[in-house]
Amino acid sequence: MIIGSLVLEETALLELVDAKPNDVVYVSGSLVEGFGNLGSDLDVYVISEKVTIDTPYFEHGIPVQVKQFACRRVDVEYWTFAQVEQLATRLDQLSFGSETEVATYLKINEEDFVHRLKIGMPVTDRDVFQSIRDRFNYVAFRHSQVNRYLAKYSNMLEDAIGALESEDWESSFWMSRSAWEFALQAYLAFHGETHINPKWMSRKVVRLGDSTLFEKYKKFQRPQIQTEQDIADYVESCLEFANDLARQAQEWEGILS
């Protein structure tokens, strides 16, 4: 298995994890997504009928082992088939009618799981892995991500305007930048980028292939600010950009069935 510049011996990888013969094992994370670097760790997932490993580490109740493989840190998460099915069912049942429903969406580690399953590379039986991957409704997943980021954009935009009106210049600067970052995350999620970690946002903008958007991204990430008037101008143009992105991220007609 080749992941970027990393060559993984699958049998050696299987020896690293506590997997039984019928378990599903796959690798995922930023390296698999093509964004990793020399310091990036590798994420391995094991799905079993029953998890029996002994570990002191848990993330949101999910057992995790931390290991070393090919000079990299490897995080191994252990899920049961029942937990995975339960997650897929919850995703099927999500409703997108109002903003208050955002609170009912998947938790961060669950979103992580769905995203990493979507981009994962199987180590064990490909057909079984594919059937698990196909069980998830990725349009609903995208929609939940868009709504989550839009809710954050909306709140942050109101805060930025409040700060601007109060002449709290520093706060209005950071809040408006934050508002457009959330709007950009919503926009990227609308275009199929799920679970947008801010550290990879510029790479995801580049991957979208819109050079105008990338130029704007750089402009708003690296503004030349000297005076209070510069901040006021930045806040205005930044929020205009945020509003445009948020507007486009809500065009679901024809996408949702």
Add this chain to the structure above:
Amino acid sequence: MMDQKPKRHFTVQLRKIQNETYLICKQDVFKLDEIGLLIWDACDGTRTVAEIGNQISARFTEVDASEIQNDTLLFVNELVESGLVKLA
């Protein structure tokens, strides 16, 4: 006013909730219909009110153009008075 170019105010966000479109500005919420949304989208500071009216007329050829121009003017005026749009 027909020669002026309306531009959406940066404090106004558009949200689509349960198949309805709303403009939200601080504590105020305004509901938009299909034509209102077309006009709102066109208020980007590059088109005059007359040009926006022409754009709407092109979409709804069955309606009298002068009627659309007048309705567009009234609607943009309403947006301006509500502080949602500014004129350049």
